[in-house]
Structures are given as structure tokens and as C-alpha cells.
Amino acid sequence: MQGKLIVFEGVEGSGKTTQLRRSQTWLLAHSLFNCLQTQGYISHLLVTRQPGGTELGQSIRQLLLDSAQSPIQAKAELLLYAADRAQHVEELLKPQLYQGALILCDRYTDSTVAYQGYGRGLDLNLIDQLNQVATGGLDSNLTLWFDLDVEQGLARTKLRGSADRIEQDSLAFHQRVQQGFRELASANPNRIVRIDASCSEAEVSEQVQVVLQKWLMQWYPAVLLHS
Ligand code: T5A
DSSP states (O other): OOOOOEEESSSSSSSSHOOOOOHHHHHHOOOHHHHHHHHOOOOOOEEEEEEEEESSHHHHHHHHTTSSSSOOHHHHHHHHHHHHHHHHHHIHHHHHHHHHEEEEEEEOOHIIIIIIIIIIOOOOHHHHHHHHHHHHTTTOOOEEEEEEOOOHHHHHHHSSSOTTTTTTTTHHHHHHHHHHHHHHHOOTTTTTEEEEESSHHHHHHHHHHHHHHHHHHOOOTOOOOOO
């Protein structure tokens, strides 16, 4: 049995974490997911994130996001995200996929391309190579890209109060990140699906559910649905 990896990506405040949680609730209550589970296509649902999906990753996440830390050089930042990913893939993602899990993961390799590549201006070939090393070639089966205007996203995060180290970066940085996601989506239409994240939470959820249902039916066409 082989599971599937579904990744949620987007700029700060794009609502991907909110939608990941809503997707978890929706899937667990949906007859399609229950049929996939009872018929043995999927073993269970797992929710995780990068950075911070393992115990080591939690410490790396704190180093990366705590704004009180001393400044982090761009290449050191890149390597810390890669270290988090290498640990996460080997410790959690691969074993869970092998068991047949359906995994919902908050951020993955595209974030490194967008943030450290487009945002920080590090070499995109180097980032691809590092992503390969860190993941051992494990790609997402589906990536949902929550497309939202950068200023609208940052305004949403400000409403929450304190901002982490990366959220505090310049508007120009976040706009380059957004350009990165845009280019990734147009270069990878087989894997990345754009979600209009500018509408209400419920409307965004509806778009996500349509995509999830469609892709699950494509992956498991033999599943027998019964109400
Ligand atoms: N990073 C990560 C890299 O630089 N390189 C990498 O390789 C990786 C993996 C991770 C940081 O690390 C960077 C990217 C990030 O800066 P994080 O805490 O995980 O840090 O930060 P984010 O991933 O950005 O998560 P956030 O929780 O801050 O933002 P989300 O997930 O985009 O948004 P969410 O769902 O938390 O919503 C934000 C606010 O908006 C509201 C929510 O209630 C919440 O208050 N909201 C809406 N408001 C109006 N309409 C909607 N439709 C809304 N949906 C949500």
C-alpha cells in the first residue's frame, strides 16, 4: 500500500493552515475517505508541517522563526530548512507513506524555491539539488497553492498580533516570494493546483474540496462508493 502526499503552499497569511485543518475535518467526515479507508486504499490521515514536523524540526523551527535570534545568513537559512526537511522525510513522511497514509503537509519544497530562491535570490539550481538531497526524490502528489495578494495576506497575519522573523521581512521580499509561487505553478501544472484564496474561508474550502475529491477519484478509480 502506498499513500499520497498533499501539500498546502502560499505566501504569509494566505490561509493554507486554516484550510489544511478544514480539509482534515472534511475528509474525516466524508464517505469517500471512509470508503478509501475501509477498502484498504488508505490506512489513515496524517497532518504535519515544515518546518517543525519532528522533534528535531521543532528546534530548527524555533531557530528559524524566532525574531529575537541573531541574524541568519541566507545560505544558513537554506541549510536549516533543508535539515528540517531531510529529518521530516526520513523520520515521518516516508514511513507513513509506506504504511499507506494520506498526508496533508503545511509547506514543502516549493516554499524553499519561493522563499530562499526567489525571495533571498539564492541559486535555483542549488536549491533544486538540495531539495533532491533532502527529500531523496520524494515529490508531492498534489500541491494546493493558495494564491492571495501579498499585502492582503500580511494584513491578515498582522491581525493576529506578533510577527515571526520571516513575516517581518520587506514587502518587496514577499512579492518576490509570490512571484516564485506563480512561476512554480505555471511550470508544474501536473502537480500544482491554484486556489483563489481571496474569498471567504467557506468559499476557499469549497474550492479545496472539489479539487481533493477529483484527485482522490483519479488516484483510486476502483473505489466503490456506498452511502
Ligand atoms: N519557509 C518555510 C521558508 O522560508 N522556506 C521553507 O522551505 C519553508 C518550508 C513558516 C515560515 O517559514 C518559511 C515560510 C514561513 O514564513 P509558519 O508559521 O508555518 O512559518 O508560517 P506560515 O506557513 O506562513 O503560516 P501562517 O499560519 O502564518 O499563515 P497561513 O497558513 O497562510 O494562514 P492561516 O491559515 O494561519 O491564516 C492567517 C490568518 O488569516 C485568517 C486566519 O483566521 C488567520 O488569522 N484567514 C482568513 N481571513 C479572511 N479570509 C480567509 N479566507 C481567511 N483564511 C484564513
